[in-house]
């Protein structure tokens with residue numbers, strides 16, 4: 188997975204600019220509106236890797252779904268490179284907490300999904316093997332999802348996203364269900380991937396260390412309805428060290444913002 | 452794991468591809484010999500014990516006894532092969548013998564059953580006649596009436612396959628449409644709820660009157676009987692598809708057509724096959740009733756005809772043909788499913 192010198196799968200893409208403009212969103216729950224996002228204002232520059240932190244259930248996944256174009260916001264608008272988002276697009280790809288591989292497809296056919304859906308399988312099929320190599324799944328092309336470990340399945344889901352050469356990679360707690368050793372390894376791998384490819388990244392995580400280890404910026408949300416509480420720049424070079432005292436200091440601040448400082 | 456793999460994992464002294472009985476070849480030889488002996492005994496009872504004096508003498512007794520001898524002879528051959536191939540390299544023959552050896556208890560039980568049947572009917576005449584006939588009466592039917600039975604078998608198969616194919620295809624299409632489109636669901640769901648639980652045979656009088664031929668009426672009834680479960684299960688399969696599957700495909704640029712054909716349908720496949728299985732069972736029931744009441748051909752008609760003439764030998768012979776037809780089609784369906792759903796774990800083996 189670390190053979191990143193020849194990463195023509197993702198190439199050096201130009202990352203996407205995302206402009207979240209005064210977005211509010213609410214769901215209908217038992218006939219009453221449930222406000223989930225409240226006036227979220229956020230600009231993500233090309234090539235940034237922005238981590239979103241906040242209490243569980245505050246609306247982080249909802250924001251990601253809106254950016255992906257899977258749902259329209261109740262109020263406000265989101266621009267991708269200055270154009271309003273009005274639906275999903277393969278330039279903005281999501282990786283969920285569950286790998287959600289199609290169990291009836293082999294690993295290879297799962298990774299091929301995006302190319303197949305857009306009729307590019309013939310012309311671009313060679314990218315599949317590169318994407319699989321990139322995530323270290325060479326040799327598992329013919330395996331079915333139920334034959335994979337959790338980490339391998341999530342790598343396959345990552346390959347399924349990367350093969351489309353996304354300009355925005357939306358990661359919704361992608362490592363949340365992995366064991367801690369696999370999670371640490373994949374954090375480094377994701378950072379390497381992002382650094383070598385140049386896409387813009389939006390990462391929801393519930394793990395403060397993960398956010399600090401990976402992201403260029405950390406956005407801290409309030410409880411539901413989510414409002415932006417803080418926007419912290421993590422100005423540390425890569426590869427980062429988990430014991431970096433600057434990160435430790437930031438971790439303390441974030442815990443404070445989340446109202447958990449006394450546990451530290 | 453194939454029989455060969457099992458064998459390869461065993462120490463050489465254990466010998467042979469023996470899934471059962473600890474695998475000693477002498478043991479295997481003994482088992483095959485015991486089975487062969489019992490089949491010889493069945494043959495001897497049939498041929499040498501005179502039929503009961505107070506009843507008719509049965510035709511084809513000699514042929515039936517010969518058939519039993521052939522079965523016994525094949526078992527002797529198997530026993531000899533089992534003894535001989537032990538030092539030889541593992542082969543397909545060995546695998547075949549190995550799997551046959553697993554059936555030895557069944558072969559023994561069958562020989563005992565045939566002997567008992569023979570004694571109770573032809574030899575002692577203990578069972579009421581004409582309802583009970585000895586096994587050679589069935590053989591007689593197959594030897595003398597096979598052209599008609601074959602015709603009936605072909606007619607049944609044609610009718611069943613036509614009706615079932617129409618029903619399944621319409622069922623899958625309707626089920627996907629209801630599961631996918633709110634508008635279609637709005638109109639079709641109430642109809643399905645009203646009509647679905649009604650047994651297809653309830654339409655029989657109307658169908659035979661409304662359709663130009665009893666054959667087309669029967670196709671309609673079989674299609675209806677198989678179509679309803681296929682529709683309902685396809686629909687529930689499509690409705691139950693994990694919505695994240697659609698989200699994934701949509702963000703990757705999938706068209707609605709792709710979402711239906713490449714996401715909804717394959718995801719619903721396990722349900723669809725349950726529906727196909729239930730529909731097949733329902734179509735058997737309708738087939739027999741339709742052939743008994745309307746169509747002038749097929750195994751159902753033959754059963755009815757045989758009963759009318761009190762030809763119980765013919766009836767049992769036809770029943771056996773019917774059982775083979777139904778069982779064969781179910782087996783075929785399961786084979787197809789095993790191929791298409793190989794990605795599932797823990798599938799029920801038929």
Ligand SMILES: Nc1ncnc2c1ncn2[C@@H]1O[C@H](COP(=O)(O)OP(=O)(O)O)[C@@H](O)[C@H]1O
Nearest residue numbers: 214215216223242243244245246247248249250
């Ligand atoms: N489709 C939906 N319908 C109704 N309520 C929803 C829906 N999706 C999410 N919610 C609610 O919105 C809130 C925010 O959810 P989510 O964005 O998933 O939070 P998280 O920050 O943990 O990712 C939760 O209270 C959840 O119950």
Ligand SMILES: [Mg+2]
Nearest residue numbers: 247248249359
């Ligand atoms: Mg979430």
